[in-house]
Amino acid sequence: MLQNLGMIRKGHYVYADSSHGEFYVALSKGKTESAELPDELVELCHAMARFSADGVEVVVSAPSGGTAIGKCVAEYLSELLGRKIPFVLLEKTKDNLLAIRPEDVSRVERRSVLIVDDVLHHGTTVRRVLQIVRGIRGTIAGVSVVWNRGDLTPSDLLVPFLYAPIKHKLVSYLPFGFPLPCPLCEEGVPINTDLGHGKEFLARKSAAG
Incomplete structure (x- = not known):
């Protein structure tokens, strides 16, 4: 379904955990709260809400493609x-780290929190969001994502539930060859710097010489 909607891009991408892959999922047309969502994706959001409704008091997301979701x-x-x-909505600091705005702390503290994102791969971003929420004494109700592409489980994230209407695992590679060498790097396929974390990866690589 996502491929039919043009939401799966093919190329050479760097993900949040620095692993590489051939596919990137762009579920919305922007990273703002007002970004447009197609009707099919809105229906998936409604399914996520219905499954997750019990006891939820606030929804928290990272500033990413999952913002509008x-x-x-x-x-x-x-x-x-x-x-x-x-x-x-959490914010990114100057050091590209996630943080909660001071004025939002009271909206999350001691409340039942649903973490929402677009795509779950290795869980790097979601784990950081969980850490922030727990750090201000928020209670984790669960995690809900559109696509669990890493085949993660609730026990992997230490959460009561993990819901995803779409589950389809995709292979990713680390650029240094463990556990799987990146064939895209070996073939010299250029890294996309418009989507994902390719720009930051290349900057770190350049700085390291």
Whole structure:
């Protein structure tokens, strides 16, 4: 379905955990809360909300392709539960790290939190979000993503539940050959710097000489 919607791009991409792969998933047309979502993706967001509704008080997302998805899930949860479910978007610091804005701490502290993202691979971003929420004494209700492409389980993330309407594992590679060598690097396929983390990877590689 995602491929038919033009959301799966083929090339040479660097993911959040620095692994490489041939495919990149761009579920929305931007990384803002107002980014446009196709109707089919809205339906998946509604499915995520229905599964995750029990006890949720706030939705938290990282600033990524999942931003608009998190907002959509929060809005539909508000409709289902008949009360406002706030949406809290984390921010990136100057060092490219995730952080919560001071004014949002009280919206998450001691509340039941649903973590929402677009694609779950190795879980690097979601684990950082979980760490932030737990660090301000938020209670993790669960994690909901559109696509669990890394075949992760709730026990991998230490969460009550992990829901994904789409489950299809894709292979990724590390650039230094463990556990699998990156054939894209070996073939000299240029790294995409427009999507994913290719720009940061190349900058680190250049700095290291």
